[in-house]
Amino acid sequence: MSGLELAVAGLAGSQLLDAKYHVKEDFLLMQKVLRDAIGYFYNVARSRASYWYYFEAACLKYPDRTAIAFPRPKKNPPPIRTDMEGNKLYDNQFDLETYTYKQLYLMVLKLSYLLKYQYGVTAAHTIGVDCMNKPLFIILWMALWNIGATPAFLNFNSQGTPLVHCIKIASISQVFIDPDCSGPIKETEEQINKELPGVQLHYLNEEELFRVIQDKATPKHRAEDKTRRPEDSDHSCCLLIYTSGTTGLPKSAIMSWRKAIMASKLFGYIMKVDKESNVFTAMPLYHSTAAMLGVCPTLFAGGCVSVSQKFSAKSFWTQARLAGATHMQYVGEVCRYLLNTSPHPDQLNHGVRIAYGNGLRKDIWQDFKQRFHIEGIGEFYASTESPIATTNLQYGEFGVGACRKYGSIINFILSFSQVLVKMDPEDSEEIWRDPKTGLATLAGENEPGELLMKILNPANIEKTFQGYYGNKKATSSKIIQDVFRKGDAWFRSGDLLKMDQDGLYYFVDRLGDTFRWKSENVSATEVENELMGSKTMNQTVVVGVRVPKYEGRAGFAVIDLTDEYKSKPEEALSMIYDHTIKSLPKYAVPQFIKFSDSIEAQHNHKVPKNQFKNQILPLGEDGTDVIYWLNGNRYEKLTDESWAQINSGTYKL
Incomplete structure (x- = not known):
């Protein structure tokens, strides 16, 4: 092979290498x-x-x-x-x-x-x-x-x-x-x-x-x-x-x-x-x-x-x-x-x-x-x-859907400061820790894990993470320590991501009681507090539910009405709307409401919300649920017909 042929082969090889590992971009x-x-x-x-x-x-x-x-x-x-x-x-x-x-x-x-x-x-x-x-x-x-x-x-x-x-x-x-x-x-x-x-x-x-x-x-x-x-x-x-x-x-x-x-x-x-x-x-x-x-x-x-x-x-x-x-x-x-x-x-x-x-x-x-x-x-x-x-x-075809795409060099460098950690199978909001060491472990390939970002100086955390003004409790809640070794500190994103075989990151879902709707974060706890202010209910649970052709999750409230309003749900719905539209941003007002005779709490006084997040719309799994949806400025029953209109885009949430 001539020198020119060797040079051409070498160039072609370097181009193939760069296309796969993005060496030039990383450098x-x-x-x-x-x-x-x-x-x-x-x-x-x-x-x-x-x-x-x-x-x-x-x-x-x-x-x-x-x-x-x-x-x-x-x-x-x-x-x-x-x-x-x-x-x-x-x-x-x-x-x-x-x-x-x-x-x-x-x-x-x-x-x-x-x-x-x-x-x-x-x-x-x-x-x-x-x-x-x-x-x-x-x-x-x-x-x-x-x-x-x-x-x-x-x-x-x-x-x-x-x-x-x-x-x-x-x-x-x-x-x-x-x-x-x-x-x-x-x-x-x-x-x-x-x-x-x-x-x-x-x-x-x-x-x-x-x-x-x-x-x-x-x-x-x-x-x-x-x-x-x-x-x-x-x-x-x-x-x-x-x-x-x-x-x-x-x-x-x-x-x-x-x-x-x-x-x-x-x-x-x-x-x-x-x-x-x-x-x-x-x-x-x-x-x-x-x-x-x-x-x-x-x-x-x-x-x-x-x-x-x-x-x-x-x-x-x-x-x-x-x-x-x-x-x-x-x-x-x-x-x-x-x-x-x-x-x-x-x-x-x-x-x-x-x-x-x-x-x-x-x-x-x-x-x-x-x-x-x-x-x-x-x-x-x-x-x-x-x-x-x-x-x-x-560009092109590679990387569609990913929220992180770098070459192998930067991926290696970032592996020391950005990680996905394995979640507890018994509690999806908590990081899993090895019972013997008490330390966390990395999530596997294509396994959802919470994204953590390293605090470079654990002794002076604010130089990396400034947190929330005037709210030390909220700031400290975003920091987790002793993750991979005693004394380290990491920022908790509160979000689940996964990494594929090419080192690409993909967003999966949010942890906790926050869901995203209309480009805004909605706090379920805040919505629950405001719903209770309508004075029509004993208890309520708010979650985000998926709706076809809509991004994020729509607010879904399960409500246990007081005895006074159990027989007049239409009046309760009117009072709920009148109260929440004044006390909540429009995007946080529940899009769907379902009445339930009882909302049972666990021994720790927390209501397990996961059971509500997979609510099947419009009529539930067996077709007998009565669910109300927010049509403009009033709640009305969600029927097969209205659900079809929502799916077609004729009715807007």
Whole structure:
């Protein structure tokens, strides 16, 4: 064999090896991690842990590039036009707003002046942001980071006791409120004033505010570096994002500067977000997916963040086209909603090449890519409070459905810090421990196990896992020790995953009493507490049940009515709805209700819930169950006919 033939054979062999083990990708990613980590920790040593410095650098480097695009819904839209084939065209329903980095930077500095000198905001304050997806949210967020204050992103759907709790637990001193989503907080204002009299609520006039911060005469304020919390380290809190967690009221998860910066550097790199990218998100900015993995990487790179005020399956692709998107964010439900829409010209008349998010089901993965001509799917696994994420940028056929896909080198490195542990067969929520050693063991191939992430310094856990603000009990519940050896510590994800023979990770299910519905975590315990507040029942159990063609699990409540209401269930249902719609977010209100004469608890006073999670709809296993479903604003009997309408999509849950 000649030298040339040997070279060609060697090249072919190396290409086959790389295709199987992703050696080149792993090597480049490791280089990126090392280089970015060194650069960031150098900045931390210079008292520049804050994301602000990276945002400011992008504004100064790319002054004329578009930073934000916003298809703003028209207040009085004209009639929707149709094309020759009868497709509804949504172009005339929006006015496209764009802001360059120079314009964004100036607006941030001018709003910073107002916040500091008109509202007295300082670096010592935690400030509530109650806002829909729009430029106002991002401008307010960056202005608070300029000053050094800590933003707390409130879910604008929250009201009543959960909202008061969110404000209280984070020690929020002022809340800035978007007029387009002020209803729930106005409904709760009396309760806030009574329980938290020191909290100031500011209902913004968006149009007037934008006039002021775009006025040349308005002063600017670029905070001095020495006032922007220069003592912050990489693990210091940069903002608070609320998560329902597994039980009880919402918890304020601490986002660290390291998380914001490394999400920007590494996650953005993996998802191919650069200065030419335009990332379109209709996911709520108060969630970490849109905020930490959408806005932060894009502004860091000098790209454009495009935001939709709220998700609409019908106009999604029109908005993406108007904004000029190259990337889009999703949660699993979004992809199914889009697939369920009628064909539309804009579903192919767009520039989106990569869709990234979490929860895209394997059964629709390829259908989604093919119908909308998406080249790559960036599926990841993470939770709001998780110290790290897993990623899978998937092209072609390999890796469909996985939430972690790396080469053999990175898989080997991660095997020391990310593991799946065997679960107790007698208690699916507990990790199995060897009776002789008391230590855990790894889950087998394709065996579901809880994902654990290693705490590098068990003596100083907060440097790896910051936990929940003002809630030590909830924070400590996410840490498990003495797992593989005495003295070690690991973060508990609370989720079951499995690993296949290729080292790919797949999401399986959630542990505990939390289930996911409408892209939100629903706490069964919280729903049970609110149901009891209707004063119609002795006891209730809430679980999530699967519904065909819907992502996640729908709320299913089994209720033991009091003697007074056993003979008048319709009245009880009306009272239950009237109470829960006021005390719970809409997504947490039970979709199905079943009455039971008795709900038996075990010897430990806990009701075994697994028996309810496999409820067969619509009429139970023997066809005699009477189940009610939430049809709009009232509960009515679930019949074969109504169940068929739900399955066909005619009726919406």
